Amino acid sequence: MSEEFYRVRRLPPYVFAEVNAMKAAARARGEDIIDLGMGNPDTPPPAHVVAKLAEVAAKPDAHGYSASKGIPGLRKAKAAYYQRRFNVTLDPESEIVVTLGSKEGLANLAQAITAPGDVILAPNPSYPIHTFGFIIAGAVIRSIPAAPGPDFFEKLERAVKYSVPKPTCLVMGYPSNPTAEVVDLDFYEKVVAFAKEHNIWVLSDLAYAEIFFDGVPTPSILQVPGAKDVAIEFTSMSKTYSMAGWRIGFAVGNKQLISALTRVKSYLDYGAFTPIQAAAVAALNGPQECIEEVRQLYKRRRDVLVESFARAGWDVPSPRASMFAWAPIPPALKHLGALEFSKQLLTHAQVAVAPGVGFGEEGEGYVRIALVENEHRIRQAARNIKRYLQSMGVNTPAMTKAVSG
Template sequence: MTNDFHRIRRLPPYVFEQVNKLKAAARARGEDIIDFGMGNPDMPTPQHIVEKLVETVRNPRTNRYSASKGIQGLRRAQAAYYQRRFGVALNPETQIVASLGSKEGFANMAQAITGPGDVILVPNPTYPIHEFGFIMSGGVIRHLPAATDSTFMTSLDRAVKHSVPKPTALVLNYPSNPTALVADLDFYKEVVAYAKKHELIVLSDLAYAEIYFDDVLPPSILEVEGAMDVAVEFTSLSKTYAMPGWRMGFAVGNERLIQALTRVKSYLDYGAFTPIQVAATAALNGPQDCVDEIRAVYKSRRDCLVDSIGRAGWHIPSPPATMFAWAPIPESFAHMGSLEFSKLLLEKAGVAVSPGIGFGEYGEGYVRIALVENEQRTRQAARNIRKLLLESENARHNVIPITSNANHAR
């Protein structure tokens, strides 16, 4: 019996798994690995959210099946968030559905709207589910540059005109994982106008809406007039409130698309555990100073990373948003490619990063660095990287270290 099932055959080897295996082996040997690989928030969930979970879980009634689309109070809280943050009015009954994280919500939406052979336009590089959610649902992917300048609209127009069959949906992700690019409202206005003209569905991943720096607030595509006719947006509490393992996200926007997603979800799950939904409601409705504090931690880590690794000899552009830095491989290592360079960093410097090739072919030449280690650990990583860079420089120039007679005697 063959194990090559149809959907599995369409999935390439998991690039990150190679680095993960090396990382696990190093830790098994007792080595200390400074791990910037997975975007897994390490900060504690704010106490008032945890307390609401504990309070609610003590009620035996909450052990029952929950609501697949999300309890009413949670959907109302998400509507209130969109109103105060973006000035966007949403109907909690018809325009909002809670999901088991934005990743799962995105995959469920792909199932809901994708037919065999449907062409989906996806940025490259991008977060893998943006592509593989549709591939697993039978779709065909056409890539666009992960950009916000004129090259994006030019590429979009070319893809629509030359794709057969005509594309059905367009994926956007700003602030972007992995590139950290941020889009403005003018960009979204162009996209919405184009999507309406060419009857494209727009799926916007806004998971990093609240992780921004330098007072540049990422907008929602739903702020654009007419966007509700074509767009659905996905958000998550994972990064905003340091709740990654709680798996709570949302899809909001176009009623027809939300209805389709709700119907698919009704066959797949009963929604998140009710106490988690109640605690998520408390997060959205409660004091928001915790969001500012979490954002400040990421900003401090960003500044430490860019400064300390920059002084070590590796220039890393400062990301304006997200919990990631998108770093070009140092010139002297560029020939290796992102996967081999990631392996080298792990083996020689004890530093784990994500190879850019794992986010798409146009991610080659870069690595993604997650802001998930504290500043002390980040400075240690910089020292390790500096040592690796110096050793490489010496090797390239055939510099032989000067050793003492005692060392020779040994």
């Protein structure tokens, strides 16, 4: 027998596993690790959402199989959200399906629409499921830029021209995980036009739709007239309502893609636990002040991180959206590489970050920092990092001042 199965052979070693193992070992030794690695919200869901979960879970008839495509009330609530947030009209029956998180939804759709050898266009660096969901399904990935810069569409054109067979799908996610890049509606208009011209499906990951800063709301690709002809969009309750462990997400848009995803899901799951779906309805239909509260929380943490890390000697670009900062390794330590730098931060500064190379080879030279610790802990992380940088001979503002004085 083969020592390794075909689909497993196509998956490289998980880059984050080594850092995670070191983090667990450090904590087992009693070390206080400031964990800025995983994008795991540290705030609870709104109280009325938890109350609805408990209320419905107390009903004796709420514990059977649920609906794989999502209970009708939840699909209607999602349609209402898209109407008020994006002015996009969706049919709850044919254009919305509830998924077990956006990650699982993307992977299930990849299974539904991918044939072995299909070419998929996906950003590099990117959230791993954007590529590996399709790799597991047997596809070949052709990388495109994660940043929507001047060469983005030039690279798309080259990918279509020189890929054999012709690409079938374009995957994108803005605000980006890990890079925190954002786009405007003009960008999406060009994407839709490109997709229609080349007969390519577009899969948009909008998991961070509500975590935007500086008063500039993130758009949906479905706001583009005719986008539903080629596009499907994934969203999640995880970050907006701090419901990451509840595993509730959505796919909305093109009827053909929604139908394919719904059919595959019907073979794979019975849907999320009904009380969780009912609580998700309460979140979408209930008071929305909690969204602004979460947004302001991450904005304050962003500002503290950028300011305190700069004082420590590490310039981190200020993200315009998402719950992450995409930080270049300090120039004097860039030779270490993302993985070794992350390991040294954990060992010598007791700060965990995600090595950028774990999101693709273009992530080398960067680390992703999650805004999932409170402001006090972020400042403590900065102090620890400052001591580490000084021990490595990196000039920090304090050292520079001392020398100049």
